[in-house]
Amino acid sequence: MLLLTLTGFSAYLLGAGEDEWKFEVLHRTTGLPFYGLIVSESPNQVVFKCITRKPGSPTLVFTENFEKSTIIKIERLPEPERILLGAKLDALAKERERFANTLRSLDPKSSAGKNPIEYVKLEKAIWPPSKKDTAFSYSSQYFTLVTNSRPELAQLAAIQLEQVYSAYARTLPPRRINIKPTTILLTNSVEEYQTILKTSAVNIKNPAYFDLNKNQIICGSDLERLSTSQEEISLFHSKELQDLLKRENDLKQLYKNKIPPDLAASLLDSRKKIKQADDKNLEMIVKERKKLFERLYHEAFHAYLSCAVFDPREGELPLWLNEGLAQIFEAAVFEIGELRIGHADKTRLESVRLTLNQNTLPSIKDLLTAQPALFLVYHPAEKETSQRMYFASWALAFNLTFKQKALDRQVLDDYAKALKNGADPIACFEKLTGKPLQEFEKEHQAYLKGLRLDGSSNSGSSNSGGSNSGILNGGSSNQK
Numbered sequence: 001m002l003l004l005t006l007t008g009f010s011a012y013l014l015g016a017g018e019d020e021w022k023f024e025v026l027h028r029t030t031g032l033p034f035y036g037l038i039v040s041e042s043p044n045q046v047v048f049k050c051i052t053r054k055p056g057s058p059t060l061v062f063t064e065n066f067e068k069s070t071i072i073k074i075e076r077l078p079e080p081e082r083i084l085l086g087a088k089l090d091a092l093a094k095e096r097e098r099f100a101n102t103l104r105s106l107d108p109k110s111s112a113g114k115n116p117i118e119y120v121k122l123e124k125a126i127w128p129p130s131k132k133d134t135a136f137s138y139s140s141q142y143f144t145l146v147t148n149s150r151p152e153l154a155q156l157a158a159i160q161l162e163q164v165y166s167a168y169a170r171t172l173p174p175r176r177i178n179i180k181p182t183t184i185l186l187t188n189s190v191e192e193y194q195t196i197l198k199t200s201a202v203n204i205k206n207p208a209y210f211d212l213n214k215n216q217i218i219c220g221s222d223l224e225r226l227s228t229s230q231e232e233i234s235l236f237h238s239k240e241l242q243d244l245l246k247r248e249n250d251l252k253q254l255y256k257n258k259i260p261p262d263l264a265a266s267l268l269d270s271r272k273k274i275k276q277a278d279d280k281n282l283e284m285i286v287k288e289r290k291k292l293f294e295r296l297y298h299e300a301f302h303a304y305l306s307c308a309v310f311d312p313r314e315g316e317l318p319l320w321l322n323e324g325l326a327q328i329f330e331a332a333v334f335e336i337g338e339l340r341i342g343h344a345d346k347t348r349l350e351s352v353r354l355t356l357n358q359n360t361l362p363s364i365k366d367l368l369t370a371q372p373a374l375f376l377v378y379h380p381a382e383k384e385t386s387q388r389m390y391f392a393s394w395a396l397a398f399n400l401t402f403k404q405k406a407l408d409r410q411v412l413d414d415y416a417k418a419l420k421n422g423a424d425p426i427a428c429f430e431k432l433t434g435k436p437l438q439e440f441e442k443e444h445q446a447y448l449k450g451l452r453l454d455g456s457s458n459s460g461s462s463n464s465g466g467s468n469s470g471i472l473n474g475g476s477s478n479q480k
Contacts, residue, residue, distance in 0.1 A: 021088065023051060025075040026066065034064075037085050038076070044068050049089070055342025058333055059092060099159070120158045122151060125169055128185065131195050140165065142179065142304060145218075147186035149224050157186055157296065164297050165304060166331070174308035182210075182303040184217040184296070192218025204376050205383070208295040210302040211310070217299045221292040223285065230281045237274050244270055294330045301326040315416030318425065320367040323375060323390060324397025341457045342402060345394070352395045352448055355388055362392040364441050368425040395448055402455055403447055406432055 005266055019049035023035040026048050039047040039249045052060040077085065081202075098245055127148045135148040136159040142165040147154045161184070190207075196218055197204065202211075208219035251259045302322060310316045317325070331345040355361035362370070366391070374389050376382075400406045410430060418428050426437055433440050443459075449458035 012148070012461055020031070021053060022077060022081050022083075022085065023049070024048075024082070026076050027072040027074070028070050029072055030070075036061075036449070038074070046071060046074070053340075055340060057343070057350065057477070058467070061089065061092070067265045068105065074265060079411065086091065090295070091435070093367070109439055120162075122154055122158070127397075128183075129192070129199070140179065142169070142308065143182045143184050143300070145184045147188070148192075149186060149188040151220075153223060153227075154186075157293075161291050161296060161300065163267060164300055164329075164438075167306070167332070168301060168304045172305070172309050176308055176311055179308050180215055181218060181269045182215050182307055184219070187218070187220045188224040188358065190222050191252065193218065197276075202233070206376065207291075208299050211300045212306055216295070217303055219295050219296075219299065223286065223288045224294055226288055228284060228295065233281055234455075237278060240274055241271070280419070297332070298330040301329045312431050315413065316417075317416055317422040318368070318419055319375060320370060320393040321397055322401075324393035325401070327390065327394040328397060328401065338455075344398065344451055344453050344455055345454055348391055348394050349451060349453065351391045355391060356445065360388060361395075364396060364437060366398060367392055368429055370463050371408055396444065398451075399438060399444055399447055400433075403457065404433060 009047070016234040024038055026034045026036070026038075026046070028034070032048045034048060036051040037049045038047075039049050041047070045067060047063060047065055049061060049063050072281075100295050118380065120138055122136040122138055125135045127135040128146060133148060135146050136151055136154040137147075140158075140162060143161055145158055145161060147155075147157065161366055185196070187196065193207075202209070207221075208217065210217050244267055246260070251263055251267075305317065306312055306321065316322075327345070327348065328341055331338040331341075331348075352361060370389060373385055380423045413433055415428055418424060430437055430440075435443075446459040450457040452458070
C-alpha cells in the first residue's frame, strides 16, 4: 500500500525496502529509551523485547526485565500494530531458524548434513551445459535455478534468491507485463564455470556474469570443492583426535593418572592445532559462501532490471549506474523479503579513499563516457582498471541514492529513455543532478572524503550532516 503513495526511488527505499517497523517506546529515568514490544507486565516489572534496526546490519532482538521504578513512561502501540509487530518478530525468528538449519546442513561436521531439512522443493533436471548430466532445479516467478551442486547448497541458493528477488520487487516494482524468468546456472566448481565460458566463446575473468541476450546468469564457486575437502580433513582430524585420546589413556595408565606436565602440554597443544585447522577451513567455507551469494545478488539485480523494470528496447540504465546500484544491493541485508541498505561497505569505502588520495579514481566524466569493456576483465592486466571503475560506480550511485536522493522513479525513466535515444550523457547527468558537472564533481569528492561507515558524511554540506538511515526509517537513526 505504501508503494502506491510514495513516488521517488528514495521513497521506495523507505516504504518498500525498510517497511518502517513501528515500536513501543520505553522511557527510563536514566539513559536512552528502548524501542520494541512489551512481552508482559506486572505491578512491579515490565518484560520488554528490545529491537534495534540499523542500515546494513541484521535486526537485533533481546529481552530485558525492567523494574517499574526505573520507568518514566511507555508509549504503547494500538493493538493491531502490536499484533503486526509480533507477527514480524515471529517471522524473523522462523526465518533465522530455517537458515541456521540449512547452514548447519552444509557443515560437514553436522549430522543435519546427512538428512537435510528440505525447505524448498527441488526437481530433478538435466544439466544444460552437458545436456546429459543430472542436476537440481527450482522455479520461481523471476528465475529458474539449475545447479549440479549438492542439494543442500541448491536449497540454500533457492531460499536466498527468493529473498533477493522479493526485495528487488518491493524496492523497484516490476513495470513490464510479460516477465520471462531468468535462468541461473550455478556450477559445482570454478573449473566447470570456466569450461562453460570457453564453450560459449566468452572471454572474461569475472567469476559470474549475466547474458542479456540469453537472459541467463552463470556463476561459478569453489564451495563444493572446499566442502568436500573439509569433509576429508575432518575425517583425518577425527582419527588424529582418537589417536591422541588413546595416547592420553595410555599415559594415564603408565603414570597412574598423573601425566607429566610436559606430556600433558604436548597433548593439549596438539588438540589446539587440530581445532585451529578446523576453524580455519570452516572460515574459508563461510567466506566462499558469502562471496557466492554476493555474486548471485549482483547479477540477479542486473537480470531483474532488464526483465522486470526497464525494457531494453525503450530505455536502460547506463552501465555505471547499473553496476553501482548492483554493488549497493550486493552488500545489503535481507530479512523477511525486506531489503535493508544505507551503510557504506567498508572494503569499497577504503578502496575509494585510497584511489582518491592517489588521484586514480575515475572522474564522473570518465564514468559517464566509459565503454563496457572497461568494466570487464579479459586478462589479468585489466583487473586494476576494472576494479577502479566498479569502485567509482559504487561511490557515485551511493551519493545519488542516499545524499542527493536524486533517483526518483520518473527521473530514472526519463534518464534511461534520453540515453537510449542518443542524448549526450553529460547533459543528461547535469539534468539529473541539477548542477554543472564540474561543480558536482567537486562536491562529490568532498562527500566521499567525509563518508562514514554508517552512511553519514562530515563533508560540511547541509545535506550530509545526518545518517543516511533517515531515508530508510523515517529519521530515527539510532534504533530503526
